[in-house]
Amino acid sequence: MKKSPTAVDDTSPAKEAGSRRKLTRAEEVRAKLADDIVDGKLSPGMPLDETEIAASYGVSRTPLREAIRDLAAMGLVETRPHRSAIVTRPSPEHLRQMFQVMAELEALCASLAAAHMSLSERRKLETIHEGLAQILKENDPSHYHVLNEKFHAAIYAGSQNAYLVEITLATRRRLSPFRRAQFLTAGRLAKSYKEHDLILVAILQGNRELAAETMRRHILTVEDSYEEYAGLKVT
């Protein structure tokens, strides 16, 4: 596991759990580029020169082009014929819309999880939450981020709906470049943990409405936090 800490897994369209089959060059390059975009090493708006990048990864342009096409389908880059692909730079309005949908998707996950999560899944979620409490004490944003992803992923899985998990993760990945800074704003760590606590309780109680509502609020708070950091907020 030498992936970057901020990497969102499941870069593949159709993914099997632990299958460690040999990757094609196109898949390798796609994974690397996706990570670089998700954790901000490639900034929104930046053009991706095929020849240049292919050379830098030591592959020909063919697999690189396939990788870029996948990234375009994921929404991470935008392509137009005969022009370089560029890292997606959504307008503030489009970003707002994506956060709104993200909030609803996660709320739906939470609601379904409250209804259908298995006992072992509930225990696992609690364990992750306790881990977050530990990290909170040490005030370590980067470690918090990793476990935070797991907390949310555990709730997605609890929905017992693979398709919902798929589109929720895909949306999360698209938003990742714009959520990175969230834990840098003052006191966000502690607030996030408290929100998680409310969500966890609601899910464990099997209260679907409450789970949905607390999760929705949690996500929209993340958006606020980003806007605050990025200086987009009017407030």
Next chain:
Amino acid sequence: MKKSPTAVDDTSPAKEAGSRRKLTRAEEVRAKLADDIVDGKLSPGMPLDETEIAASYGVSRTPLREAIRDLAAMGLVETRPHRSAIVTRPSPEHLRQMFQVMAELEALCASLAAAHMSLSERRKLETIHEGLAQILKENDPSHYHVLNEKFHAAIYAGSQNAYLVEITLATRRRLSPFRRAQFLTAGRLAKSYKEHDLILVAILQGNRELAAETMRRHILTVEDSYEEYAGLKVT
């Protein structure tokens, strides 16, 4: 407009409204393959031989491979390294999950539309609905289908959320191969129209909850209708 009646538009990842720029070969082939899958000319499980299909379309394997990769990202085909891509054949369980998510996405669209639809959008929706009434009299399933798509698309647009529109349309496209037969079941046309009527009224009244609930029911009824037709239903 010589596209097949059942074709779901917006095959492109990033689409501009009326931009009629010259398509690349990869885009042309992708559009054709997507249509063929969506309206069932290519059956789930069928392998797509690259050499064969490339020859049949008169293009080389390079653009064809790019097209297949896009289809894989859309979920219309499944690919595994060094194996032929096959038209996606979801399990009954996975199909159920997709319909569940579809119902929630459309319900969200309807809810947001009830809150935010513009006056001209409302009028357009009414016009479409009246067109459906006309077609209903003539009992013409194929024409009903075309306008039915427009009815739903109009509601998506009314949500004022481009990202929601994007993923809802994408989900609809993925489900299309499994919804084709819905209007063949007895009386489905008339029932569908009545459901639309309830949805329309709720939206025009600005009743978000009711709009969501009537839409959710409508979609799940479509699923039932498919299952009935496909013989999957236990009832």
Next chain:
DNA sequence: GATGATTTGTACGTATGTATA
């Protein structure tokens, strides 16, 4: 289980379209 046939994955050269002087 090994070997040949078949199909996919990759490299590279040329054609074509875009941007800029």
Next chain:
DNA sequence: ATATACATACGTACAAATCAT
């Protein structure tokens, strides 16, 4: 506006992996 430079789109050849016998 025309031409030139440059990046992408596509075709073809070969390598590598799968499958069929």
